Amino acid sequence: MRYADLWCWGAGDRGQLGVGGARGSARPIRVSASGGLATAAGLLAVHAGRVHTCALTLEYAVMGLVAYCWGGNDEGQLGDGSFADRARPAQTAAGVVQVVTGAEHTCVLAVELTVSCWGRNNAGQLGRGTLGTSEANPEQVPGLAGIVDLAAGDDATCALDQGGKVWCWGSDADGLLGDGGGAGAPASGPVAVRGGPYTEISLGGRHACALGPRAAAYCWGAGGRGQLGRAGDRSAPGRVGGRAYAGLRAGGDSTCGITTGGEAYCWGANDGGQLGVGDTADRARPAAVDRTRIHTSTPARLLLGHPAPLLADLSVGARRSCGVDASLAVYCTRDGVLSAVPLAPGPATAVRAAARPGGLRVSWAAPAATGADRIAAYVAVAFTGRSLDEGRTCTARPAHACTVTGLTGGKRYTVVVAAVSHGGVSFSALSHGVPRAAGAGLPITGPGPVAAFGVALLTVGGALLRGSRSVGCRHWFRGAVPSGPGDDDATASVTRAGTGATDG
Structure with a gap:
């Protein structure tokens, strides 16, 4: 039983898409059926380097x-003991809880x-x-213990x-070591960053940011594009706004x-519209991400009690960024949004619920778009009230x-119908209906209780153990979506989790 799938798109000249061969794709390709990933029970995270x-x-x-x-392995970044490229996933390490990639190294x-x-x-x-x-x-x-989070630039x-x-x-060329000593020589062992305590760490290509006291953002390193939330480099963490x-x-x-x-609020380089703020101008201060094109599914919106689109996560790249909303649908920047x-x-x-004795005959029409993969099954859910025990x-497959x-x-x-594929x-x-008892009439239609949407979402989630959640990675290829620590032609990103859920 698999509960997650991996999709990649973009450049593939070094096998970095993981599906064999050395060609890219401008459309998502399912990698989780390839190489060693084909036997994995599920995908938890993905990171990509250059x-x-x-x-x-x-x-x-x-x-x-x-x-x-x-993918590419000329520096041994695949960790398999060789320097030969691999076009399909191969096991590197076991007993690990996090993997991160720099441009040409992995930890x-x-x-x-x-x-x-x-x-x-x-360096x-x-x-x-x-x-x-x-x-x-x-x-x-050596010398590191009790580590709970990693990041690589x-x-x-x-x-x-x-x-x-x-x-x-x-590298400490831009003060990236964060010790307050200015830009200096590379350090081949761990150096303590000033300040803290911190709760999360993230690295860009030449800068770093961490969540510090009061959940504020603190950034240091290269700052020539505004990526520190202010102009200029910093060799010690500085707070970004309030x-x-x-x-x-x-x-x-x-x-x-x-x-x-x-x-979401973004700052720094924006020449590819990667900040998602609606234009391509750099920002030295946090600017709100444009969420007008995000369509969080109705069940998720009502379950969370929030009418506005909700971003659950983002992945930022050299010229593009991607994110997932509260429904775990995937979005990437295009024209700055x-x-x-x-x-x-x-x-x-065209969902209909026709009365049957003690049941409902649910029918529907196929979606106009199938997404990245064929539809494997439909699940119809009938529920009432707030209790999962009330749902059936x-x-x-494939009726x-x-x-x-x-x-x-x-x-x-x-009644709600879920369409399930490897893509989400x-x-x-x-729709609504009333089952017949002996001598009962036709179904009743009309608006149902708002709270029932949450029950539907949870019921579908419990019923779709054979469905799939997707995480995605991207490599730069003819306008595809790069996101990660590398250069324009060599970046990738993590979509930490996503089902690509949508609704009508």
């Missing part, structure tokens, strides 16, 4: 978490809360006490420990912060009708 990609998976066979890498956080790195080491970004020699096998960073790496202290190593954030995402020369209310990526199918239409489902049984005659039910799940508009 020409390589790594993913964290759940493996039932070893009852643990395993990292896979693929993992082990279950023991230690850090190991491999790949290019020209000491592997943290092993030496400079210059690339390493094709994972090696533990072009030529640097940072780690956050349990006490809220941040440690960085690698807003509190739930998460920070740095990439390229840009930074974004996400609030607990589902808003977030636009939907068609992973999930469109919603089923039926599944159709456009099924009967929900076990319902109470004479009781009004709200979509929800139809609502």
